[in-house]
Amino acid sequence: MRTRAAVLRRPETEYEIVDLEVLDPGPGEVLVEMAYAGLCHSDEHLRHSNPGGRYPIVGGHEGSGVVTAVGPGVTGVAPGDHVVTSFLPACGHCRFCAAGRSNLCDKGATIASGKLPSGTFPFRLDDEPLGGFCMVGAFAEHTLLSEFSCVKIDPWIPLDTAALVACSVPTGWGSAVYSGGVRPGDTVVVVGLGGVGANAVQGAVHAGAMNVVGVDPVALKREFAESVGATHTVATAEEAVGLARQLSRGTGADVVIVTVGKMSADAMAGAMSCLGKGGTLVLTALADRPEEGNVSLGGQLATVFEQRIQGSLFGSCNPFRDIPMLLRLHEEGRLELDRLITKRYSLEQLNEGYRDQAAGLTVRGLLEHSRA
Ligand SMILES: NC(=O)c1ccc[n+]([C@@H]2O[C@H](COP(=O)([O-])OP(=O)(O)OC[C@H]3O[C@@H](n4cnc5c(N)ncnc54)[C@H](O)[C@@H]3O)[C@@H](O)[C@H]2O)c1
Ligand SMILES: [Zn+2]
Ligand SMILES: [Zn+2]
Numbered sequence: 001m002r003t004r005a006a007v008l009r010r011p012e013t014e015y016e017i018v019d020l021e022v023l024d025p026g027p028g029e030v031l032v033e034m035a036y037a038g039l040c041h042s043d044e045h046l047r048h049s050n051p052g053g054r055y056p057i058v059g060g061h062e063g064s065g066v067v068t069a070v071g072p073g074v075t076g077v078a079p080g081d082h083v084v085t086s087f088l089p090a091c092g093h094c095r096f097c098a099a100g101r102s103n104l105c106d107k108g109a110t111i112a113s114g115k116l117p118s119g120t121f122p123f124r125l126d127d128e129p130l131g132g133f134c135m136v137g138a139f140a141e142h143t144l145l146s147e148f149s150c151v152k153i154d155p156w157i158p159l160d161t162a163a164l165v166a167c168s169v170p171t172g173w174g175s176a177v178y179s180g181g182v183r184p185g186d187t188v189v190v191v192g193l194g195g196v197g198a199n200a201v202q203g204a205v206h207a208g209a210m211n212v213v214g215v216d217p218v219a220l221k222r223e224f225a226e227s228v229g230a231t232h233t234v235a236t237a238e239e240a241v242g243l244a245r246q247l248s249r250g251t252g253a254d255v256v257i258v259t260v261g262k263m264s265a266d267a268m269a270g271a272m273s274c275l276g277k278g279g280t281l282v283l284t285a286l287a288d289r290p291e292e293g294n295v296s297l298g299g300q301l302a303t304v305f306e307q308r309i310q311g312s313l314f315g316s317c318n319p320f321r322d323i324p325m326l327l328r329l330h331e332e333g334r335l336e337l338d339r340l341i342t343k344r345y346s347l348e349q350l351n352e353g354y355r356d357q358a359a360g361l362t363v364r365g366l367l368e369h370s371r372a
Contacts, residue, residue: 005140006350007125009056011049014351015139020058021124022142025071028118030145032083036163037138038062039345039353039365040195041261041286046133047354048288053112056130058123059350060367061087062167063138064159067150074147082153084166084327086319087134089117089148103314107148111135117146138166139350141369151323161337162327164195164364167314169337170322171284172199172259174315177207180255180282184208187248189240189274190230191267192260193221194357195340195364196284198228200257202335203315205229209255211247215240215270218360228336237270244274252276257312263287268295280308284315340364346371 003022006015025031037060046059067081077083088111090102097105107117114131115121121129122137122144137143153162175196176182188204190197193216204212205228214225214233222233232247234240244253253274260267263285275281287293297309317323329335342362345353353365 001142003140003142004347005058005123005137006060006347007056007058008047011047011055015059017347018125022140022144023120023122023124025069025074025144026118026120027072028074028147029071029116029120030067030074030077030147030150031069031142032065032145032150033068033142034063034065034138034140034369035159036064036369037367038164038166038168038195039357039367040167041357043133044354045286045288050112051290053114054131056125056128057114058130058132058137058140058143060132060138060140061085061134061136062163063136064163064166068142076147077150077152082155082157082159083150084153084162084323085136085138085145086149086151086323087111087136087167088314088319089135089146090319091148100318102318102320103316105148107146116144117148139347139367141347151319153324153327157327157331160341160366160368161330163366164337164340165323165326168195168364169199169326170317171315172196173203173206173326174317174322175257175259175282175284175312176200176203176255178316179284179310179312180257180280182207182209182255185210186254187211187213187244189213189215189244189253189256189271190225191215191237191240191256191258191271192285193225194259194261197259198225198340198363200259201225201230202228213240213243213247213253220360221363224363227339237274241273244276248276253279255280255282257282258285260285263293263295265295272298275307277305278307279305280310282310282312284312341366344368344371
């Protein structure tokens with residue numbers, strides 16, 4: 001069928017809104033009419049460089065929608081079901097899925113190209129096959145997904161807030177709870193308080209942290225972080241160093257979570273200087289280009305202070321377990337989702353939405369596909 005989507009034709013360009021073809025679902029595939037898509041910063045990295053991937057590509061990976069058709073053999077979802085996209089497919093059977101680490105599922109190997117596990121590219125633009133970012137392509141009005149990327153949710157859950165639970169919420173929350181292993185009484189520093197970092201604050205609070213220090217140069221982000229449980233906020237990591245030391249009675253932060261928009265050597269150095277004895281540094285942020293994420297470490301200090309460096313993909317969450325669980329926490333009034341959405345955009349306004357993000361005007365922007 002024909003659909004509309006935001007496509008990046010080349011790096012360093014803006015999204016172009018185009019008509020293109022989305023394929024019918026093959027075995028194990030699901031056609032979804034997308035309702036909402038969050039404006040995650042990872043799509044901004046895609047706009048600058050797509051290592052291991054290819055252009056053109058349909059952007060968007062943080063979405064929600066309704067199943068309209070399924071291919072042969074699909075058993076997990078049926079037409080009419082509401083789904084949240086998982087930007088990491090989970091097959092359930094590979095070694096990592098079997099061990100409860102489905103964020104590292106082997107089927108995720110082609111997410112940069114958007115090629116589905118079946119080997120199919122879901123879209124065609126002027127007869128050229130193309131993929132959707134993270135095998136999702138949430139900036140398309142209709143998209144074709146692997147069944148492994150479709151997490152069914154209860155039909156009464158509003159699809160707008162549900163979209164955020166596709167990436168920023170579990171990534172941030174899990175960066176604190178799972179990747180960082182925050183424990184009751186801990187002092188936690190979250191560096192970068194956007195869509196992901198605000199949820200790292202919520203995760204740290206849930207895990208029982210005594211002090212949650214949020215760091216962001218933008219006042220709006222700091223105010224929001226305080227409204228979801230940050231006990232202190234500051235504009236720079238330099239200010240957080242002394243604060244973390246004082247709050248922990250001299251030892252430094254137990255967990256520091258790096259959720260800045262762009263990973264950099266500076267951001268890493270600032271975060272590392274907040275980290276205390278026995279502490280864990282969680283690296284969640286990505287860079288525009290992989291080499292810009294190369295960072296240096298105080299190796300000697302890490303040795304004598306027994307510090308850990310922990311990478312975090314999707315907050316070490318398991319999509320089919322944690323997406324429904326986080327939505328349940330929201331239903332019970334224990335997790336803020338609604339206020340994370342600062343502003344809504346139509347597909348045509350997508351570039352404006354990312355300009356607003358860069359200007360620090362939104363905690364999370366949301367693309368509303370039905371918006372005129
Ligand atoms: N590892 C994963 O699985 C995963 C998943 C989603 C997003 N990400 C990455 O996480 C990062 C955050 O994503 P987001 O959508 O929240 O981005 P965002 O743009 O919404 O938020 C980033 C925040 O960092 C702040 N910031 C920038 N430089 C800073 C600095 N030096 N110190 C403190 N704060 C600073 C900005 O003001 C902004 O509020 C991005 O790099 C994104 O690609 C990783
Ligand atoms: Zn994301
Ligand atoms: Zn797997």
